[in-house]
Amino acid sequence: MTVAPTNADLAVGKQPAQAPGKKSGFNLNLKQSGIYIAFAAIIVLFTILTDGDLLAPQNISNIIVQNSYVLILAIGMILIIIAGHIDLSVGSVVGATGAFAAVLMVQHDVAWPIALVLTLLFGALIGAWQGFWVAYFGIPAFIVTLAGMLLFRAVTYKILGNQGIGPFPDPVRNLANGFTDGFLGNIGLGNALGGADLFSIIVGLLVVVAIVFTQWRARAGRVAYNQVVDPLWLFIVKAVIPAVLVMFVIVQLARYRNMPWVLILLAVLVVGYTLVTNRAVFGRQIYAIGGNLQAATLSGVKVKSVLFWLFVNMGVLSALAGLIFAGRLNQANPTAGNSFELDAIAAAFIGGAAVQGGVGKVVGAITGGLIMGVINNGMILIGAASETVMLVKGAVLLAAVAFDIWSKRRTAAGR
Amino acid sequence: MTDTILRMSGITKTFPGVKALQDVNLEVRRGEILSICGENGAGKSTLMKVLSGVYPTGTYDGSIEYDGETCQFSGIRDSEHKGIVIIHQELALAGNLSIAENIFLGNEQAKGGWIDWNKTNAAADELLRRVGLAESAVTPVINLGVGKQQLVEIAKALSKDVKLLILDEPTAALNDDDSAHLLGLLSGLRDEGITCVIISHKLNEVMSISDRVTILRDGKTIWTEETAKLTEDKIISGMVGRDLEHRYPEHDSTIGDEVLRIEDWTVFSPTQPDRALVNKANLTLRRGEIVGLAGLMGAGRTELAMSVFGRSYGVNISGRLVKDGKEIQARSVQEAIKHGLAYATEDRKRYGLNLIEDIKRNISAAALGKLAKRGWVDGNEEHKVADEFRASMNIKAPTVEAVVGKLSGGNQQKVVLSKWIFTNPDVLILDEPTRGIDVGAKYEIYTIINRLADEGKAVLVISSELPELLGICDRIYTLSAGRITGEVARAEATQESLMTLMTKEEQEVAP
Numbered sequence: 001m002t003v004a005p006t007n008a009d010l011a012v013g014k015q016p017a018q019a020p021g022k023k024s025g026f027n028l029n030l031k032q033s034g035i036y037i038a039f040a041a042i043i044v045l046f047t048i049l050t051d052g053d054l055l056a057p058q059n060i061s062n063i064i065v066q067n068s069y070v071l072i073l074a075i076g077m078i079l080i081i082i083a084g085h086i087d088l089s090v091g092s093v094v095g096a097t098g099a100f101a102a103v104l105m106v107q108h109d110v111a112w113p114i115a116l117v118l119t120l121l122f123g124a125l126i127g128a129w130q131g132f133w134v135a136y137f138g139i140p141a142f143i144v145t146l147a148g149m150l151l152f153r154a155v156t157y158k159i160l161g162n163q164g165i166g167p168f169p170d171p172v173r174n175l176a177n178g179f180t181d182g183f184l185g186n187i188g189l190g191n192a193l194g195g196a197d198l199f200s201i202i203v204g205l206l207v208v209v210a211i212v213f214t215q216w217r218a219r220a221g222r223v224a225y226n227q228v229v230d231p232l233w234l235f236i237v238k239a240v241i242p243a244v245l246v247m248f249v250i251v252q253l254a255r256y257r258n259m260p261w262v263l264i265l266l267a268v269l270v271v272g273y274t275l276v277t278n279r280a281v282f283g284r285q286i287y288a289i290g291g292n293l294q295a296a297t298l299s300g301v302k303v304k305s306v307l308f309w310l311f312v313n314m315g316v317l318s319a320l321a322g323l324i325f326a327g328r329l330n331q332a333n334p335t336a337g338n339s340f341e342l343d344a345i346a347a348a349f350i351g352g353a354a355v356q357g358g359v360g361k362v363v364g365a366i367t368g369g370l371i372m373g374v375i376n377n378g379m380i381l382i383g384a385a386s387e388t389v390m391l392v393k394g395a396v397l398l399a400a401v402a403f404d405i406w407s408k409r410r411t412a413a414g415r
Numbered sequence: 416m417t418d419t420i421l422r423m424s425g426i427t428k429t430f431p432g433v434k435a436l437q438d439v440n441l442e443v444r445r446g447e448i449l450s451i452c453g454e455n456g457a458g459k460s461t462l463m464k465v466l467s468g469v470y471p472t473g474t475y476d477g478s479i480e481y482d483g484e485t486c487q488f489s490g491i492r493d494s495e496h497k498g499i500v501i502i503h504q505e506l507a508l509a510g511n512l513s514i515a516e517n518i519f520l521g522n523e524q525a526k527g528g529w530i531d532w533n534k535t536n537a538a539a540d541e542l543l544r545r546v547g548l549a550e551s552a553v554t555p556v557i558n559l560g561v562g563k564q565q566l567v568e569i570a571k572a573l574s575k576d577v578k579l580l581i582l583d584e585p586t587a588a589l590n591d592d593d594s595a596h597l598l599g600l601l602s603g604l605r606d607e608g609i610t611c612v613i614i615s616h617k618l619n620e621v622m623s624i625s626d627r628v629t630i631l632r633d634g635k636t637i638w639t640e641e642t643a644k645l646t647e648d649k650i651i652s653g654m655v656g657r658d659l660e661h662r663y664p665e666h667d668s669t670i671g672d673e674v675l676r677i678e679d680w681t682v683f684s685p686t687q688p689d690r691a692l693v694n695k696a697n698l699t700l701r702r703g704e705i706v707g708l709a710g711l712m713g714a715g716r717t718e719l720a721m722s723v724f725g726r727s728y729g730v731n732i733s734g735r736l737v738k739d740g741k742e743i744q745a746r747s748v749q750e751a752i753k754h755g756l757a758y759a760t761e762d763r764k765r766y767g768l769n770l771i772e773d774i775k776r777n778i779s780a781a782a783l784g785k786l787a788k789r790g791w792v793d794g795n796e797e798h799k800v801a802d803e804f805r806a807s808m809n810i811k812a813p814t815v816e817a818v819v820g821k822l823s824g825g826n827q828q829k830v831v832l833s834k835w836i837f838t839n840p841d842v843l844i845l846d847e848p849t850r851g852i853d854v855g856a857k858y859e860i861y862t863i864i865n866r867l868a869d870e871g872k873a874v875l876v877i878s879s880e881l882p883e884l885l886g887i888c889d890r891i892y893t894l895s896a897g898r899i900t901g902e903v904a905r906a907e908a909t910q911e912s913l914m915t916l917m918t919k920e921e922q923e924v925a926p
Contacts, residue, residue, distance in 0.1 A: 221794075221795045222795065222798075225795045225798055225799050227798055228814060278794075279791050279792050280792065281783050281784065281787045281790050281791070281792055284776070284783060285783070287769075287776075288772075288776075291769035291770070291772055292765075292766075292768065292770065294765060294766045295766055295767055295769055295780070296769070296780070297727070298724075298727060298748060298758065298760060298766055299748070299780045299834070300725075300747075300748040300749045300751075300752045300781055301780075302749065358769065358771050358772075
């Protein structure tokens with residue numbers, strides 16, 4: 001099982017291709033693709049250190065399930081960071097919403113779909129509370145959410161009365177921990193790989209087709225509008241790399257227990273939020289606000305409303321993460337979500353967000369979260385102590401932001 | 416026998432693309448008050464920054480001889496050490512600290528690293544007595560009005576044993592009483608032997624207080640004369656007496672109906688709510704007409720424009736906006752854009768552009784809705800629109816995906832203009848549209864302004880450069896201390912007549 005070179009190809013193939021000989025372009029692209037190169041390098045490193053255990057079917061599945069809630073939080077967090085703000089309260093909101101869901105489902109026997117919707121609404125309400133103070137009252141988000149961190153942890157304790165509540169209904173546990181059924185049975189993949197779930201593989205193939213199709217359509221659109229496009233060979237490379245990656249992960253998952261439901265949820269969220277950030281007016285206004293607040297205001301962007309809804313969105317995503325975390329433990333816990341905000345913020349900054357705002361991508365935040373997840377997982381596999389893991393994660397965060405600032409300074413100096 | 420305290424000779428200071436100072440000579444006599452007069456951008460502040468070491472030695476050519484020795488200041492500390500203190504127009508006080516703390520900021524009265532508060536406050540009280548400020552030394556500066564803050568700055572200068580005091584527009588933000596007190600104080604300091612250099616736009620003050628006047632224009636010293644031999648008119652002609660050396664594109668305006676009428680527009684300062692920045696201003700703009708708004712620094716030009724544009728500046732705004740004969744409300748930028756107003760800011764880097772984004776996203780920023788269906792932006796259409804602007808406005812960049820922060824000033828300005836033209840406005844307010852851009856690009860901007868007028872839009876151009884207004888405008892309003900002091904057709908306007916109106920004091924305004 002030598003998949004590591006694929007990832008290395010990603011790095012090698014991408015970088016020179018995006019730098020068509022121009023110096024400024026090279027700097028910019030080094031910054032953008034640096035995160036993926038780093039991700040590939042980390043995977044290669046831990047694949048070697050763990051004798052390939054890192055990429056074993058069960059371990060890939062574990063990495064996805066164990067990091068799903070932080071990745072969901074990272075999606076909301078990157079949007080807030082792009083707008084130039086921060087949210088320190090998400091960990092406590094995860095705890096509070098999980099507790100809220102547990103009380104509804106376990107103690108009051110509310111049907112799980114209704115309880116789920118109510119929990120998301122509860123998250124939205126929390127977000128609206130914080131959004132009000134940040135956007136309309138003008139208190140820095142750092143302070144508002146620091147207060148929220150305490151407030152909503154207190155709410156969690158109040159709701160739970162200082163004890164865990166469980167167990168959760170099966171559908172909720174399934175969302176957090178479960179896998180798709182083998183609807184179509186197994187298919188043999190030869191002696192080396194053994195049997196795999198046919199349904200998962202078909203889904204994987206459909207995703208690959210969708211990736212290639214949308215990229216092709218985007219390219220065709222640009223051609224029709226007489227815009228510059230990548231040369232064909234580069235286009236193919238750029239389409240083939242994600243396709244190969246997706247198929248590799250899917251095949252590995254199909255050989256184990258099929259696709260985790262959270263993976264499907266995450267995929268939907270990533271696609272949805274990527275579209276919002278790239279193409280929606282709302283998403284574009286987030287970048288405008290983070291890039292230059294005054295210019296955005298003087299261009300007629302409703303800054304307050306955008307900020308408010310960003311925090312509402314963060315609340316809903318926190319509630320979703322809260323549900324999944326509680327479902328995974330099968331219990332709502334008073335300490336649930338402790339320090340998740342730090343993981344989410346770290347994911348966003350490792351994923352290329354700028355401290356000043358205006359820059360960042362959803363895919364970047366997911367990659368940042370996965371980098372942390374892989375380091376965590378890989379170091380545990382090689383038997384590192386938890387303080388060593390912490391030490392490495394801290395160093396990676398610092399290095400990522402230092403790289404960001406260094407590359408920016410270099411670009412500025414080259415002007 | 417006159418004794419020269421300062422002689423600056425052959426000072427030349429170049430910024431990328433601009434010669435800010437060209438062979439400037441300045442001589443200041445010991446114990447006099449010298450006024451430096453000149454238009455905005457004449458180089459006065461640059462000259463003072465050279466003197467005080469803000470621009471360290473080596474970044475300019477020429478020599479500074481102070482108190483009999485040649486000086487090479489590498490920073491503001493060096494010049495202060497010699498007794499040269501500059502007080503800038505924007506006061507540099509820490510609001511939450513007390514008067515005494517501000518006076519001795521960076522010069523703390525300490526022993527072994529520990530501040531001696533008794534000594535500090537006693538010394539501050541003594542200095543406050545000298546400048547005639549009846550406040551306790553422990554009062555936080557934030558509780559003082561601007562006039563008193565100005566006095567604190569002077570007390571601070573005195574604490575540094577000042578010999579040469581430079582004041583940049585000291586009375587620009589003061590009311591009459593505070594101005595009178597300040598000017599009286601400066602005369603008193605002169606009698607104590609302190610030399611003063613004052614940069615001022617207020618010619619009546621210049622005439623009343625200074626011993627001599629030096630005129631600066633286009634980065635050159637024009638002349639220096641005893642005030643006794645001068646008149647205000649003579650100073651004005653010195654300040655503006657320049658030939659129309661830049662050329663302007665020929666243009667005949669076809670003027671149509673009135674588009675926008677601004678009536679009794681009054682705006683108060685957000686920091687000093689009792690001070691009117693704009694006072695009962697009335698303006699009319701007509702289709703196809705290019706109207707100029709002239710005024711010196713602090714006259715309220717930008718405040719007027721920004722308050723009209725969706726109340727983006729100022730408090731307690733009153734007055735009426737009449738668009739196409741109907742009164743409109745423009746309480747937010749969104750409403751202003753909806754009513755067909757556009758405002759291109761004087762400070763494009765801070766207020767106009769998202770410098771880390773590309774050209775197309777900056778052009779679409781104010782009218783993203785036009786490119787979107789149900790909240791989703793059509794990226795290809797956006798690219799096409801931006802490409803059309805790149806061609807029609809001659810924005811020099813390889814593609815519209817070039818980052819705006821890397822463009823030259825002229826091209827950035829074209830991006831700002833494109834952004835506002837894309838909102839399809841009826842009225843464009845252009846605040847200093849050619850500030851900081853080179854001559855060639857200026858010509859292009861003028862051509863664009865003419866084109867906009869030909870398309871039937873009303874254009875209001877705010878500019879500090881009078882020749883520019885005379886070169887491109889059909890009609891020019893003058894603004895002084897928040898009031899419209901004149902309205903002149905281009906044919907009748909001269910730089911001198913405009914400058915006279917721009918320096919007119921409040922009480923002289925005809926009712």
